[in-house]
Amino acid sequence: MADWIDKPEPLQALVASLSSAQSLALDTEFERIRTYWPKLALLQLNPPRPAALIDTTARLDWGPLGALLADTPLLIMHSASEDLIALRTLWPRPPQALFDTQIAASLAGVGHSLSYQKLVGQMLGVELEKGETRSDWMRRPLSDSQLAYAVDDVRYLNEIHAALVERLTSQGRLDWVLQEGARMLAAANQDTIAENLHHDFRTAFQLPIASQQKLDHLMVWREQTARELDRPRTWILDHGTAFRLVESPPATLQAFNAIVAQDRAFPKAKANQVFELLGAALEPRAGFVPAPKAPDKADEIRYKSLRAKIDALAVELGIDPGALVSRRLLEARLRDGHWPSDCSAWRSALLEPLLQ
Numbered sequence: 515m516a517d518w519i520d521k522p523e524p525l526q527a528l529v530a531s532l533s534s535a536q537s538l539a540l541d542t543e544f545e546r547i548r549t550y551w552p553k554l555a556l557l558q559l560n561p562p563r564p565a566a567l568i569d570t571t572a573r574l575d576w577g578p579l580g581a582l583l584a585d586t587p588l589l590i591m592h593s594a595s596e597d598l599i600a601l602r603t604l605w606p607r608p609p610q611a612l613f614d615t616q617i618a619a620s621l622a623g624v625g626h627s628l629s630y631q632k633l634v635g636q637m638l639g640v641e642l643e644k645g646e647t648r649s650d651w652m653r654r655p656l657s658d659s660q661l662a663y664a665v666d667d668v669r670y671l672n673e674i675h676a677a678l679v680e681r682l683t684s685q686g687r688l689d690w691v692l693q694e695g696a697r698m699l700a701a702a703n704q705d706t707i708a709e710n711l712h713h714d715f716r717t718a719f720q721l722p723i724a725s726q727q728k729l730d731h732l733m734v735w736r737e738q739t740a741r742e743l744d745r746p747r748t749w750i751l752d753h754g755t756a757f758r759l760v761e762s763p764p765a766t767l768q769a770f771n772a773i774v775a776q777d778r779a780f781p782k783a784k785a786n787q788v789f790e791l792l793g794a795a796l797e798p799r800a801g802f803v804p805a806p807k808a809p810d811k812a813d814e815i816r817y818k819s820l821r822a823k824i825d826a827l828a829v830e831l832g833i834d835p836g837a838l839v840s841r842r843l844l845e846a847r848l849r850d851g852h853w854p855s856d857c858s859a860w861r862s863a864l865l866e867p868l869l870q
Contacts, residue, residue, distance in 0.1 A: 516665045517562065520569035528559075528566055529578045535561065537588040537613075539671035542570075543651035543664060544600040550740045550747070552600035555651035560668040567664055570604075571652065580604035590675045592616050592630045592667075598702035608703045612695030615671060618678040621690050626834035634670050637677060642666050693858040701856070707737050709801040715757055718805035726805055727798045729760045731791060734799070739781060749779035763792045806849055816848055817841075823868045839865060 519525050532538065543556040557568040557579075568579070583589065584605040591597060593616040619633055620626045631642045646663035656664070682688040711733035712718045712726050721729065733756065740747045755777055764770040770789045774780045809817065821835075821844065828835040839861060846854045847869070853862040 516565040516567050516661065518567050518569065518661075520572040520574075522574055525568065525574055525579065528562070528568075529582050532559070532561065532582055532586075535586055537590055537672075537675075538583070538586050539590040539668045539675065540583075540597075541591065541664075541667040541671075542597045542600050543649075544596070545650075545652050546596070546600075548746070549744045551603075551744055552596065553652065554600045554603065556656075556664060557601075557604075558664050558668045560672060564669045565665045567661065569654075571654065576604050577606070580606055584609050587611060588613055590615065590671050592633070592671065595698055595702065598698060602703055608699050611692060612699050613675055613679075613691060614695055614698065615674050615678060617694045618675075618682060618691045620837035621687050621694075621833060622678055622681045622685065623832040624678070624681075626837050630667065633674060637674055638670055640670065690858070690860045693860050697856060697858050707734055709799065710803055710805075711737070713803075713805050715753065715805065716808070717757075719807045721761065721805075723804055725760050727796060727802060728792065729756065730799055730802065731796050732756055732760060732788070735788060735791060739784065743779075743781060745779045749777065751780060752777050759788075759792055764789070809845065809849075813845075813848065817845065820844065820848065820868060824865065827864075827868065 517524065517528070519528060539560040541558045542554060543558075544552040544554050546552040554570040557570050559566045559568065570576070583601065584607050586609065588611045589609050590613045592614065594612060594614050598612075615633060616628060616630075619628050619637075625632070625636060628636065631644055634640050634642055643659070643663060643666070646660050649660055649663070651660070678691075679688060682691060710730060712729040714733070715729065718726055718729060732751070736747055736751045736756065739745075740750050743750070751774070755774060759770070759773060764773060767785065767789050770792070771782075771785055774785070774788075824838055824844075825835045828838050831838075843854060843857050843861075847857075847865075853866075
């Protein structure tokens with residue numbers, strides 16, 4: 515039976531017992547429906563076996579647990595991107611290393627983007643229940659089925675990790691997985707607002723450069739405000755509304771208010787601020803680059819030619835082509851002449867010869 519931890523003494527004992535652990539398998543349950551920041555509801559750890567269920571809604575000192583997660587040599591998780599964002603409030607510094615079993619399974623040729631349930635079924639022959647996937651994890655007490663689901667989410671991670679490490683080591687790909695883990699940890703702990711947010715708009719290249727710069731500034735405002743008010747970005751300002759404001763700036767505050775009225779959480783108190791931003795002459799942000807044009811026919815031919823080579827390499831390696839490179843990364847390499855900063859070294863080293 516799993517240990518339920520919502521008191522200081524059991525938490526302190528758990529942290530002390532795991533202080534010399536070389537790896538920890540973990541998962542989280544959280545809510546992120548009406549907020550920018552995930553609301554951490556539960557943290558599952560293994561060891562101990564089958565799991566420790568830590569009630570992160572309890573008012574406890576989480577510093578020692580956060581330090582444990584940061585200092586353990588390896589964290590084992592499945593599809594960890596969102597979990598890492600939810601966990602970042604706990605740890606004082608980024609963890610040392612991450613092994614993501616979903617990515618590992620993709621690169622080992624087990625299957626691409628497999629859910630945890632499918633991976634457990636495929637590798638261990640165990641069928642897991644899916645009934646609590648969209649459960650309310652903030653309520654207390656949790657139901658028996660929720661508790662069983664939470665335990666199962668970490669019960670098999672160590673066994674899967676061991677099998678995947680053996681397979682990846684024989685393939686010479688273990689470092690690929692660890693590099694991907696490092697990339698994910700860096701992304702989850704990044705506070706700086708990204709450059710060139712206007713690139714998220716597929717048709718931004720159609721705008722004049724000055725309007726693209728303004729759209730970039732408007733997206734920075736949205737990001738800052740979403741964080742400040744803890745509301746989803748699109749509640750603050752929808753993509754379509756943002757583009758409309760920049761493409762045809764309203765002449766009056768009344769016209770501005772009429773446009774943003776459709777965005778349910780737009781902060782009315784900041785209407786003057788945004789209206790003035792739209793009318794101001796703004797300097798481009800550091801690192802500003804005009805939005806790339808949509809690929810033309812020649813670009814598409816180049817892309818398809820390279821994609822065919824990558825697909826052939828994927829067959830040779832016994833993995834899904836999608837595990838090697840995304841369309842976004844590949845288009846950026848063809849367009850810019852270099853790989854984006856979030857492209858891991860193993861990937862660029864493997865694929866660069868295909869471009870020669």
